[in-house]
Amino acid sequence: MAGKIQSLTEEERAHVLPMLRSAQWVEVGGRDAIYKEFVFKDFNQAFGFMSRVALRAEKMDHHPEWFNVYNKVQITLSTHDCGGLSQRDVSLATFIDQVSLM
Amino acid sequence: MEGDERAGGVKVRPGRLTALQEQLIWALLESGLSRDILVQAVGEMEKNRASVGAERGERGDGESSEEGETDFPPPIFREIEKLPADEVSKLRTEVDQLLQEEPWHVAKMVKSYMQQHNLPQREVVESTGLNQSHLSQHLNKGTPMKNQKRAALYSWYVKKQYEISQQFTNAKHGLTMVEEQGDESKKGRRNRFKWGPASLQILFQAYERQKNPSKEEREGLVEECNRAECLQRGVSPSQLAGLGSNLVTEVRVYNWFANRRKEDAFKHRLSLDTPYANQSASSNTALSASPEHGVKFTQQMSGDTVSSARGNGGERAGRLMVSPIQLEPSHTLLESHNPKLVSSSGPLPPVSTLTSLHSLSASPASSQSLIMASVPGVMSLGESSLLIGLASTQPQTVPVINNMGGGFTTLQPISFQQQLHASHQQPISQQLQGHMAASPLMATMAQLPYHMYKSDSPPYHSSSLLSQAMVIADSSGLGTLTSLAAVRQILTTDPEEQTDPPLQEDSMHLQPHTPVPASSESLELYSSSQTTERHQSLLLSPSQTDISSYMPTQMVSTAQ
Numbered sequence: 001m002a003g004k005i006q007s008l009t010e011e012e013r014a015h016v017l018p019m020l021r022s023a024q025w026v027e028v029g030g031r032d033a034i035y036k037e038f039v040f041k042d043f044n045q046a047f048g049f050m051s052r053v054a055l056r057a058e059k060m061d062h063h064p065e066w067f068n069v070y071n072k073v074q075i076t077l078s079t080h081d082c083g084g085l086s087q088r089d090v091s092l093a094t095f096i097d098q099v100s101l102m
Numbered sequence: 103m104e105g106d107e108r109a110g111g112v113k114v115r116p117g118r119l120t121a122l123q124e125q126l127i128w129a130l131l132e133s134g135l136s137r138d139i140l141v142q143a144v145g146e147m148e149k150n151r152a153s154v155g156a157e158r159g160e161r162g163d164g165e166s167s168e169e170g171e172t173d174f175p176p177p178i179f180r181e182i183e184k185l186p187a188d189e190v191s192k193l194r195t196e197v198d199q200l201l202q203e204e205p206w207h208v209a210k211m212v213k214s215y216m217q218q219h220n221l222p223q224r225e226v227v228e229s230t231g232l233n234q235s236h237l238s239q240h241l242n243k244g245t246p247m248k249n250q251k252r253a254a255l256y257s258w259y260v261k262k263q264y265e266i267s268q269q270f271t272n273a274k275h276g277l278t279m280v281e282e283q284g285d286e287s288k289k290g291r292r293n294r295f296k297w298g299p300a301s302l303q304i305l306f307q308a309y310e311r312q313k314n315p316s317k318e319e320r321e322g323l324v325e326e327c328n329r330a331e332c333l334q335r336g337v338s339p340s341q342l343a344g345l346g347s348n349l350v351t352e353v354r355v356y357n358w359f360a361n362r363r364k365e366d367a368f369k370h371r372l373s374l375d376t377p378y379a380n381q382s383a384s385s386n387t388a389l390s391a392s393p394e395h396g397v398k399f400t401q402q403m404s405g406d407t408v409s410s411a412r413g414n415g416g417e418r419a420g421r422l423m424v425s426p427i428q429l430e431p432s433h434t435l436l437e438s439h440n441p442k443l444v445s446s447s448g449p450l451p452p453v454s455t456l457t458s459l460h461s462l463s464a465s466p467a468s469s470q471s472l473i474m475a476s477v478p479g480v481m482s483l484g485e486s487s488l489l490i491g492l493a494s495t496q497p498q499t500v501p502v503i504n505n506m507g508g509g510f511t512t513l514q515p516i517s518f519q520q521q522l523h524a525s526h527q528q529p530i531s532q533q534l535q536g537h538m539a540a541s542p543l544m545a546t547m548a549q550l551p552y553h554m555y556k557s558d559s560p561p562y563h564s565s566s567l568l569s570q571a572m573v574i575a576d577s578s579g580l581g582t583l584t585s586l587a588a589v590r591q592i593l594t595t596d597p598e599e600q601t602d603p604p605l606q607e608d609s610m611h612l613q614p615h616t617p618v619p620a621s622s623e624s625l626e627l628y629s630s631s632q633t634t635e636r637h638q639s640l641l642l643s644p645s646q647t648d649i650s651s652y653m654p655t656q657m658v659s660t661a662q
């Protein structure tokens with residue numbers, strides 16, 4: 001990664017966190033990260049979702065931490081480089097939300 | 103959360119994909135991958151993976167939708183089915199339409215398409231699982247083919263059309279689509295290049311103008327040929343990718359010219375050997391030169407001769423087979439009616455001729471065995487001795503000999519070059535007919551290049567007299583005898599005909615004069631001596647008219 005990823009400023013946090021919270025993202029305790037759980041109809045749906053997210057993550061070069069069991073996907077977003085949330089997490093989170101609705 | 107709703111354009115038929123597959127595909131499509139690129143990539147990747155049964159669970163619908171299909175649709179069909187979803191249904195419809203048509207009409211269409219694009223049958227066989235012989239017969243002769251199999255064939259056909267049109271289309275865009283689909287396993291994913299008739303015409307014309315074109319000229323020919331091939335296929339000359347494995351390149355043109363030059367040199371050498379014409383010197387040279395080569399050819403020739411002999415009516419040919427072994431020139435006799443065979447004079451023949459040679463020698467005649475039967479004592483001896491020379495492994499006894507010892511057979515090939523010319527005139531020539539075949543070798547060779555392409559049997563004329571003469575020259579009594587017989591046969595033999603009876607009669611004649619042991623001896627002697635000298639001595643003497651007198655003389659000596 002060229003250049004260090006900046007963690008979200010307080011201003012930005014004040015702006016985006018409410019949005020994310022309303023979208024069911026929760027802040028993880030003990031670390032600067034956001035988490036959300038998705039439940040799909042079945043594994044296919046879930047994995048299709050994950051595929052889309054994966055493709056996007058590759059494109060962004062920003063990858064989620066996630067777990068999947070059958071139709072459930074648990075995602076944790078955080079930026080390793082800055083040790084906390086960054087703009088990338090926010091944009092990926094919004095993308096994930098969009099995709100999960102497909 | 104159905105991804106189908108996102109389907110911008112054509113919708114994938116759900117029946118053909120699992121839900122997950124659909125999901126994944128949609129994921130790909132939504133990731134910025136255009137549908138076209140995805141489709142193309144899929145096609146390419148699948149071809150690359152060969153016809154692995156990467157079943158996606160969609161096979162049931164395959165091309166083999168034939169009612170009453172007894173076995174499981176050939177796995178090869180999968181490959182046919184690995185097509186973009188929307189294309190598959192289109193193609194399947196086409197296949198069904200073709201199946202409704204008259205089989206012979208469709209066969210003609212398929213055949214002409216294959217000719218137009220120079221597609222090898224092998225490719226069809228590999229990707230459809232059809233039997234090649236059956237396929238060939240169906241396409242060329244209209245032999246009936248069951249519906250399921252026709253379905254396979256038509257599937258390949260429509261698919262191939264699609265592929266090739268893609269190739270041509272992509273050529274425009276600079277993409278190389280699926281090159282040769284479904285022919286990987288054996289050929290490493292590429293069909294063997296084959297010259298098309300249009301290109302050959304261009305090349306031969308250029309060859310007449312100049313046998314050794316420069317690189318620029320070759321490149322010019324490349325352009326010309328590719329243009330012609332494209333035109334033949336009804337596409338714009340600029341879309342070369344569609345030619346696939348039959349694309350003409352500069353290297354191929356270079357090789358073609360090199361091979362033709364080699365062929366010419368070989369032909370030239372042959373023609374030098376052929377006109378033996380009582381020239382000891384030349385014959386010596388020729389003879390000495392030929393032995394080594396002769397041996398090689400003998401092997402092949404015997405095979406070939408036998409086969410050709412068989413075609414001609416066996417016996418005489420058979421004899422020829424046996425004898426030549428020991429005598430260098432004999433190989434030419436063995437050649438017999440095999441126009442494609444190249445006599446062994448000189449260095450190895452050009453590649454193309456060798457090819458035909460091998461193919462010809464593929465069929466070892468059992469004529470030899472026949473010989474064995476007739477005269478056990480002498481025959482076996484003769485054979486063994488004969489076989490020594492014969493490189494061919496198959497003991498091809500010449501039944502012709504019947505009464506005569508194997509020696510006869512051997513010598514026959516010697517024939518007389520001179521006599522060959524006169525063969526048509528000599529009454530005795532009957533027996534020689536079979537041997538005549540051998541001589542033609544020389545003549546045949548001269549016409550080789552075109553035979554290569556047209557697989558015609560050029561009428562051969564007495565050209566291998568030299569070899570034949572040499573044979574006669576053998577000093578051993580029996581050898582002489584045999585040669586006489588051979589000579590006679592050759593003299594009277596018409597290359598194109600073969601009559602058996604005369605041979606035997608002659609043999610009979612000779613036989614009384616040739617005690618078995620003597621025969622054996624001479625045979626042995628004969629076989630062991632492979633020098634040209636002996637050959638020479640006798641070679642020159644016999645002339646057409648002399649033969650008759652020659653014989654008695656020889657016989658006398660033999661009797662000793």
